[in-house]
Amino acid sequence: MDTPILVLNTGSSSVKYELVDPGTRGRAAKGLIERIGQERGRLTHRNGDDPPYVRDRPFPGHGEALDALMEAFAAAGPDLAPVAVGHRVVHGGDRFTGAALIDDDVIAAIEELSPLAPLHNPVNLTGIRLAQKVFPDVPQVAVFDTAFHLTLPPEAYTYAVPRDWRERLGVRRYGFHGTSYAYVSRRAAAVLGRDLAELNLIVLHLGNGASATAISGGRSVDTSMGLTPLEGLVMGTRSGDVDPALGGYLARTNGMDAQQVEHALTHDSGLLALAGTGDMREVRARDDDEARLALAVYTRRIRKYVGAYYALLGRVDAIVFTGGIGENDPLTRAAALKGLDRLGITVDTELNESEHRGEREVSPPTAEVPVLVIPTDEEQEIAHQTLTLLT
Known part of the structure; x- marks a missing residue:
């Protein structure tokens, strides 16, 4: 080498x-x-x-x-x-x-x-x-991880909270999984045979931690994770979006302090709270009410973000799945995009359920919006950025 x-x-x-x-x-x-x-x-x-x-x-x-x-x-x-x-x-x-x-x-x-x-x-x-x-x-x-998202515009990263929190304490949206998004967006452009600078992408990084990002011209313009990796999608053990008043409610009714609430939302929530396990493979293997509800909540949240980011971008050139679940779970991909046909988004059942595990397109050839699966490679991206900095 x-x-x-x-x-x-x-x-x-x-x-x-x-x-x-x-x-x-x-x-x-x-x-x-x-x-x-x-x-x-x-x-x-x-x-x-x-x-x-x-x-x-x-x-x-x-x-x-x-x-x-x-x-x-x-x-x-x-x-x-x-x-x-x-x-x-x-x-x-x-x-x-x-x-x-x-x-x-x-x-x-x-x-x-x-x-x-x-x-x-x-x-x-x-x-x-x-x-x-x-x-x-x-x-x-x-x-x-956060660097990729520093292209967010002020209206995307600013929370409507007191000025002192924002200016002195750094309270804002930061976003995560940035090394993954940098790698996957470049590879998506290569698969499509187009210049990344001309593409609008919605990338879904679905693993034990999960997030969604709207990318325009290779730049992050909105992302689901926020100040911490807790906000956004439902994850293995993390709740994703909840009412911000939840902490105060639990303090009044259950005697919980801030650390206890944060720990529960980070480690005891998500798929684990809904189905008793944070492992999507174990949830998929079951056929009971808890597992079905967990899957419905999980994929509905993804679909909401896809719709929101479609509206934000105005035009979408591809939906991209990555991460352990995004790359390997065809049922999640299909369910997350179900009902979006009017937006030009659909998956081909045979392509989606193929055992092929490399970079691939899982939408019909005639689809208005291609749906891609791009295996992430954060180590390759770290090496790439390291070499770029030093040369």
Whole structure:
């Protein structure tokens, strides 16, 4: 690989990594370290087509996990000599409009923004600091989930809340899944054989976390997630849109404080609350009232956002599904777009239910608005942005 970039996605209890060549879109290796800080950790490392290198042992902290990553490359290959390390950072606030070369000022800014993403930014910083120790002479780059959405116009990102909240506390819509949207929108343009600058797209990133974004000319003009990743669509364990007065109501009637309400809406809601599981595959496998209601609520919310963004854009050149559910669940795709035929949006049953898993069109050839499935590749996008910044 001519330009190998190590991509690190550091989570609270996991590290996902890939060694990527953004020039050729090739991967030399990838891996996942799971259950960090728990009794039964696991590292799974894949070097090309070789059998996976697996180690089951505890990883008390992220430092031990990164040591294990280095051991995996040494034992199973390939040689690890990256020209740069690209890091996923969830929240860049309104300070970072793109990838940033990491220095002390960038680290301080990420730290200051941690109250906006308390579950993510601190562990993202842990990954950065550990990588700096392991690769002291290699450039480190932060790629922010929020950066893609800083093209939102003021009427899209402004909440109608007190000025002090907006100006002093940074209360506004930020949006997330930005690395996914950047990658998927470029690939959608390639599939359509058109210039991204001329396209209006509605992209639906449906996974355990889920969001919708209206993209015009490659720029985000509206998105469903807001100040935090809680707003918008129904998700695996997150509620999505609810009445803002819900917290006050629960405080008065159930004695709950703000942290308890936020925790419940983030971790105990969504599909989990409606069907007893946050895994769409398990919901799909059932045929009972709870599961049917969960699916109806989930897809109805998506359909509402598609309609709203269609009205906002005025013209839509494609609907794009991505993310684990968006890429792999044809029933969700069909249900989410049901009844939109008058808008030129429909899916072809045979194409939609095909076992093909690559980039593809699932609408009839004559459809006014193509419906695409584009597998996302956030690691490739992080590598791409890292290389672009450094060259």
